[in-house]
Amino acid sequence: MRLRFVLSQIGNGLRRNIAMAVSVVLVTFISLTFVGAAVMLQMQVDKAKDDWYDRVEVNVFLCPGGEPTQACPAGEVTEEQIAEIQSILESEALSDYVQNVYLESKSEAWASFQERFGDQEWAQRITEDQMQYSFRVKLVDPEQYQLIYDELSGRPGVQQVIDQRSILEPLFLVLNRATLISVGLAVLMTVTAVLLITTTIRLSAMSRRRETEIMRLVGASNFFIQLPFMLEGALAALTGAVLAVGGLWLGVHYIVEDWLAESVRFMPFVNTADVFTIAPVLVAIGIGLAVISSLVTLSRYTKV
């Protein structure tokens, strides 16, 4: 009897207030979509970082032959200088930071150069001797680049120290900005959702004031009076959350999995499995918002 009664109360409430219920559904849908998008973007950033930072190295280019330059006043690097640089990189002091050191010879550099640009005419005129020696240094933690830079730059025989990470930075910057924007919108929309849910529940409570008054008169408990209102809000928010999960799934499936992941193959992407990982969080946020805003509202409008 009790459950049936509560359900019929909820049905009545939603029917009487259908426009407001729909707006609560929509606003939770949109706000949770932004929350979800922000989380997914952050997951994307982490994924890409994990993958790329595993692969990035620090390149230490050694002085090439030819005209002396400012970095290489003495011309091409000598055998002794190469040996000295290698001993620094493999020294005890750096062993905690350096995972792997590899000396790329001129011929190897030439081979990989030809492999990459060999089909172009200008590249074929480049000879092996025009290439330069370089060290490929793999760090334990790619963030520790500065250490190698400080140690090696300016040393005789070293032309330039380059962190491959710096090539990726602009991309991460864009992704991080996108996350920020998404978080900002999510916060705004969530505030809107809370206000709208509060208003809806207040309206609902006022339109049923007579009913709640009679319920109080005949001795219904506070909880029992408030339950239908809370469930109404929670139901609307739950619907919004489910829609948000659905929207994210569609977005990830059609935009990321079917298009981005097919056309941009050099980085890993979030996938629909990740959507389902965050789905419970979104649903919990939605219901939590509804329950908290109804508790706050109802304590004022349905007091014993």
Next chain:
Amino acid sequence: MIRFDNVSKVYARGHRPALDQVSVEVERGEFVFLVGASGSGKSTFLRLVHREERPTSGGVFVAGRDLSRISSWKVPQLRRQIGVVFQDFRLLGNKNVFDNVAIAMQVIGKPRHQVMSAVPETIEMVGLAGKEKRMPNELSGGEQQRVAIARAFVNRPAIILADEPTGNLDPTTSVGIMRLLERINRTGTTVAMATHDDEIVDQMRKRVIELVDGQVVRDQARGVYGARAEA
């Protein structure tokens, strides 16, 4: 059943109290009229029993409970033992007679089979058998008040509080309502009724408590409405 111990109630500080040092005791199964002019404190008296208000000072005891001590989450328990009837009936316009009565059982979680047996029985008792499916606006004032009384009585409360239940009804209809309340009283239910209706009070010859400016000026068994004026 109801005991007031030096009860005072002040709504706004600095104003005249609505009730002033009232001490009254109503036994189980009694029928009591509360009479007095508007603003004399009758409604406040009833609201204190129902614990919609709390006394400013003094003690209110209802059905063996000290209302100043019960915690607010136990108030619903108290109210389940008290039925209330108002001048304006307070029915739900969008529910039929049956549902208006049934709601009193549904919201306190009574099982369905009990609702299905107690509601028709009570509707019959108040004289509305066959009108279960009617909506409140299809009923006369007297019939609406009968529905309200059925709602107040369907849980078989120990006490019925009636705040001017005949205030909106013509004299003939009022007599019918009073008969009904008397009948409920005979089942052992304590009835406390605030009223302006001197004819009814004079006819019924029940205990009369008269309030003037929040003070009890008369407490008379088998009294009449205007006793003091006549004396």
